[in-house]
Amino acid sequence: MIITPEGVVLKAPTESELASVVGLSVAPESDFYDLIVVGGGPAGLGAAVYGASEGLRTVLVEREATGGQAGQSSRIENYLGFPNGVSGGQLADRARRQARKFGAEMLLARDVVALEAHGSKRVLRFDDGSSIAAHAVVLATGVSYRSLGVDGAxxxxxxxxxxxxxxxxxxxxxxxxxxxxxxxxxxxxxxxxxxxxxxxxxxxxxxxxxxxxxxxxxxxxxxxxxxxxxxxxxxxxxxxxxxxxxxxxxxxxxxxxxxxxxxxxxxxxxGGAPRTNWLDGVVVRDERGFIPTGPGLLEDGRRPHGWTLDRDPYFLESSVPGVFVAGDVRAESVKRVASAVGEGAMAVTLVHRYLGER
Ligand SMILES: Cc1cc2nc3c(=O)[nH]c(=O)nc-3n(C[C@H](O)[C@H](O)[C@H](O)COP(=O)(O)OP(=O)(O)OC[C@H]3O[C@@H](n4cnc5c(N)ncnc54)[C@H](O)[C@@H]3O)c2cc1C
Incomplete structure (x- = not known):
């Protein structure tokens, strides 16, 4: 049970109900964006900062709270620019404020459960059945902890x-x-x-x-x-x-x-495993659930099944044109904060290229 300072009593609230009561944004301001970023870890926050700062109408959707795995780290010592280290919580909070400063919208405690491609429109569905759409999507859903799987644990x-x-x-x-x-x-x-x-x-x-x-x-x-x-x-x-x-x-x-x-x-x-079952049948995934992109999708030079464009997928582009992938969820990615942030930024550059050619 949760009692807010205003005296509102919440019995076993869902994360969405709790988020809205404490003033976090859970409802989208629009139903159409230039860019939807799924996941609020370093890769998603990187994409949101660069997307919004470069003029794209950007919304970031996060299932829990921003920070992802990095948010759990007590001290990240190998991230550029922090010689004394930085806690994952601090890094995430700064990135979230930076993204908001540039105008990125943040939807927290919202679980994305489906992706659909309708012509050039990319539609993302939430667990309550509602949806938002965009020209382009960056999937930055990272990995979740694997269970220990021993008796009694x-x-x-x-x-x-x-x-x-x-x-x-x-x-x-x-x-x-x-x-x-x-x-x-x-x-x-x-x-x-x-x-x-x-x-x-x-x-x-x-x-x-x-x-x-x-x-x-x-x-x-x-x-x-x-x-x-x-x-x-x-x-x-x-x-x-x-x-x-x-x-x-x-x-x-x-x-x-x-x-x-x-x-x-x-x-x-x-270690962790990607939770990408919701993309089954839409986006090509490897046997462990990671999402191959760019050159990783080409078999003997052949483009992925259903690929409609007259060019190969860009380096961070999935098997669906306009759907990009950044960070730990990407097949063959480097599992580091710096590379996740870098891929988020790079994905935005490729989004611009994709929008330009259309
Ligand atoms: C304890 C710990 C310490 C670490 N320390 C370091 C370090 O010192 N240096 C270093 O370089 N790296 C470190 N790492 C690794 C680093 O944190 C990861 O490589 C990095 O966080 C990956 O970022 P990401 O954005 O790709 O994914 P994640 O950080 O996994 O974030 C993914 C986000 O997506 C959200 N999400 C997933 N599915 C959905 C969905 N369907 N809808 C909405 N949201 C969704 C998740 O809730 C999560 O917030 C550490 C990892 C851990 C766990």
Whole structure:
């Protein structure tokens, strides 16, 4: 239940209902735009900033709140221009304000569930059946966390088992042992962050070393923190607990030997998968759900099935003309904030080229 400062009582509101009550925009101002950007992570925010600043009537639609995966990062240290690092939340907030300054409209807590191409019009449908249309679309829907998929973990999600950094949990971790699963930068950042609060942090890595999957600077930072312990060749086999996580069973990935340990916090960073089923039958996707673009769509020089234009798809263009793709959801993309922002900007340049030729 949520009670607003004005005394309005909301019982189990949907995210849209909540967003509208706290003053976030959930209804479009128009039914037709030059450009619709789907997704409010770094790639979508990049596209919105460049689209709006270059004179396109631009709307960004985001299922939750702006920031995407980057919004979960406690400290991004490798983004150009921030020598002391920047939290994902700060970066997203600045980008959102920058996009608004240039006139981009933001629709938050709205889930896009379908894309249709009617002649030159690209129509996007929301989960409540309503729709908006545009000349061009940038899909920047990123990836969502993959589930850990071990016995007992699903039922304890949010009660000791968390996906992403769950930074709000940090204060609760004082004097506790925190387990983190994952060997990539996101897991390393979380370990550095939680080491400031917890008694000890145990990083569980499936592979034989961190070097292959984590940036060198983070591996060095972790080695220098006394209460961080890295367990290589280790996986989570089971999670136990009645109302909250109580124990974890860990497995040696080489010998298969298992051991059970008391545990109250498990943070999971095992990468993500794109959620692009809603594009099935409309936009070509690869076997993992990522969206190929440009040269990635050409088979032996042949253009994708149904392609109608007398040119190859542009570098970031999908199998539907005028529908561009930026960031982590794009097949073969580099999974970094800088490249997501860069692709958002580049997609807008290609949108101009597409609009110009029409
Ligand atoms: C904890 C963590 C730390 C990281 N640290 C770093 C780092 O230090 N440096 C670095 O370079 N990279 C880092 N990364 C990776 C980086 O955050 C990603 O590469 C980047 O966020 C990708 O941006 P994106 O916009 O493509 O997708 P995302 O960030 O995944 O954003 C996609 C957005 O689209 C929305 N969306 C999805 N489907 C729909 C739909 N149907 N309708 C409406 N909205 C939708 C989602 O809600 C989400 O907000 C980190 C990632 C994580 C998880």
């Amino acid at each position: 699903d039922g304890l999600t949010g009660r000791g088992v968390y996906y992403g950094s769950a930074m709000t949990e940090a204060a609760e971790c004082a004097d506790q042992k925190v387990y983190i699963v994952g060997g990539a930068n996101s897991a390393g950042q979380a370990a550095v962050f939680f080491a400031r609060y917890a008694r000890s942090v145990h990083l569980l890595v499936r592979g034989p070393s961190l070097e292959a999957s984590m940036s060198h600077y983070l591996v060095e930072q972790l080695a220098a923190i006394e209460n961080v312990h890295v367990h290589t060749c280790t996986t989570v086999a089971e999670a136990h607990g009645a109302d909250h996580l109580e124990e974890l069973t860990l497995q040696d990935a080489v010998t298969g030997e298992r051991s059970t340990h008391p545990a109250s916090r498990l943070l999971v960073f095992i």
